Amino acid sequence: MKLITNGIKGTADILPENSYKWQFVEDIMRMQAAAYGFKEIRTPVFEHTELFNRSVGDTTDVVQKEMYTFITKGDDMLTLRPEGTAGAARAMLEHGLYNNGYPIKAYYLTSCYRYEKPEKGRQREFHQFGMEVYGAASYFADAEVICAAKSIFDRLDVQGLHLELNSIGCQKCRPNYHKALKAYFEEYKDCLCDTCLSRLDRNPMRILDCKNAECSEIASKAPTVLEYICDDCKEHFDGVKNCLDAADVAYEVNPKIVRGLDYYTRTVFEFVSTGIGSQGTVCGGGRYDGLIEELGGQHTPSLGFGMGIERLLLLMENQKIDIPKPETCDLYIAGMGDNAKIKAFKLIESIRESSLTAEGDIVGRGLKAQMKYADKINAKFSMVIGDNELETNTAKIRNMKTGDETDISIDDEKFFEQFFDLYIQNSTDQLAGSSVLGNISQEELNKYMNHFTNNNQ
Ligand code: ATP
Numbered sequence: 001m002k003l004i005t006n007g008i009k010g011t012a013d014i015l016p017e018n019s020y021k022w023q024f025v026e027d028i029m030r031m032q033a034a035a036y037g038f039k040e041i042r043t044p045v046f047e048h049t050e051l052f053n054r055s056v057g058d059t060t061d062v063v064q065k066e067m068y069t070f071i072t073k074g075d076d077m078l079t080l081r082p083e084g085t086a087g088a089a090r091a092m093l094e095h096g097l098y099n100n101g102y103p104i105k106a107y108y109l110t111s112c113y114r115y116e117k118p119e120k121g122r123q124r125e126f127h128q129f130g131m132e133v134y135g136a137a138s139y140f141a142d143a144e145v146i147c148a149a150k151s152i153f154d155r156l157d158v159q160g161l162h163l164e165l166n167s168i169g170c171q172k173c174r175p176n177y178h179k180a181l182k183a184y185f186e187e188y189k190d191c192l193c194d195t196c197l198s199r200l201d202r203n204p205m206r207i208l209d210c211k212n213a214e215c216s217e218i219a220s221k222a223p224t225v226l227e228y229i230c231d232d233c234k235e236h237f238d239g240v241k242n243c244l245d246a247a248d249v250a251y252e253v254n255p256k257i258v259r260g261l262d263y264y265t266r267t268v269f270e271f272v273s274t275g276i277g278s279q280g281t282v283c284g285g286g287r288y289d290g291l292i293e294e295l296g297g298q299h300t301p302s303l304g305f306g307m308g309i310e311r312l313l314l315l316m317e318n319q320k321i322d323i324p325k326p327e328t329c330d331l332y333i334a335g336m337g338d339n340a341k342i343k344a345f346k347l348i349e350s351i352r353e354s355s356l357t358a359e360g361d362i363v364g365r366g367l368k369a370q371m372k373y374a375d376k377i378n379a380k381f382s383m384v385i386g387d388n389e390l391e392t393n394t395a396k397i398r399n400m401k402t403g404d405e406t407d408i409s410i411d412d413e414k415f416f417e418q419f420f421d422l423y424i425q426n427s428t429d430q431l432a433g434s435s436v437l438g439n440i441s442q443e444e445l446n447k448y449m450n451h452f453t454n455n456n457q
Pocket residue numbers: 083114116121122123124125126127128259260261279281282283284285306307308309310311
């Protein structure tokens with residue numbers, strides 16, 4: 001087979017047999033976002049390039065090397081979003097969300113685009129879950145978003161992620177640190193890479209984030225930011241740590257964390273794993289009190305984080321975390337003969353009107369092949385309709401796990417009710433047999449299931 005083209009380097013297709021894993025993780029993310037009072041925000045995949053230049057910062061790797069930027073037919077310069085914060089902040093300002101009062105809490109689940117060298121855990125199109133809080137100056141907000149990120153890892157039962165925390169100061173104290181850094185790096189001018197040299201005057205902190213081996217060796221001995229932060233920043237940082245202590249969240253202060261984007265102030269944090277090689281940072285975030293002003297708004301203390309979904313899934317795969325496969329099919333109905341096939345089609349539709357799932361033949365298989373297929377898709381029940389069944393208005397329905405067969409009316413009025421009873425009875429039996437419920441008696445379970453059935457019909 002010769003295809004006319006392939007997928008683009010650094011992108012991945014999420015295929016039907018794997019998408020349930022993504023859905024599972026995304027559901028947990030949405031659930032935890034709701035638990036913390038965040039609502040979803042969706043913004044366009046592209047924005048004016050200027051937005052990212054200003055917010056992400058033009059001395060960052062993202063802006064200097066990684067953006068997908070293009071000129072449109074209308075001569076606009078646009079960029080595919082490399083991260084989620086800039087678009088969310090722009091939308092918040094543009095729609096005046098602040099008029100409803102603070103804090104504004106939003107989360108996003110989006111694709112991001114960065115022109116990077118693809119490797120495990122590093123793609124050109126990847127996906128992030130992120131949380132954003134606008135208009136919250138208190139350290140309780142910092143602790144809240146950190147706890148929210150952690151709650152997702154906890155729900156997913158991910159092990160071995162440690163929280164690294166730092167404060168990188170504010171507009172007031174940062175210049176002192178810059179001065180000290182600049183003085184330090186000046187000594188090594190001859191050894192720094194060209195990009196770092198260009199950053200020396202404008203933003204020497206970026207050198208700490210350089211991935212070049214020689215630069216990071218030099219950076220490892222540079223003065224650390226915590227020696228330079230002002231009293232207000234210190235107090236804020238102590239507040240964050242106290243909250244985390246109170247919530248029993250373990251962390252390690254790592255003065256080397258500065259984050260890759262320019263907009264950070266005060267708290268920065270990462271959740272890091274040693275389990276997925278060099279791409280171990282699964283989540284990164286912090287406070288960006290100057291961002292909203294940078295975009296033309298009023299001073300608005302803000303913060304958030306971005307979590308890489310590919311890296312999270314890699315980690316879960318490494319730890320062999322079992323993601324429950326969705327139930328595929330409650331009932332498979334095979335039809336033999338044209339009239340029976342029409343009848344099967346009709347009954348299948350009646351099942352689908354409820355929240356149950358049903359399937360029938362749509363590829364023209366014979367009976368034996370249909371039954372094989374019902375097995376393959378893990379159908380819980382199956383039945384066959386032929387001329388006999390049409391005549392008697394009754395068919396045999398088979399529990400595919402136990403092999404038990406029961407007569408069922410295929411009368412349009414009665415079929416669904418009878419199937420539903422059977423389905424509920426089967427679910428009760430399964431629950432009673434499961435260790436999760438421990439010592440709940442069959443009687444209690446029946447009472448509960450009856451209640452459930454009555455309220456759902
Ligand atoms: P790195 O240092 O690994 O390049 P970063 O600091 O550029 O990461 P952020 O901008 O903080 O990353 O993005 C937040 C999260 O998004 C990262 O912690 C990571 O999980 C994920 N991420 C970033 N870039 C990629 C990528 N190219 N492919 C897959 N995931 C990514």
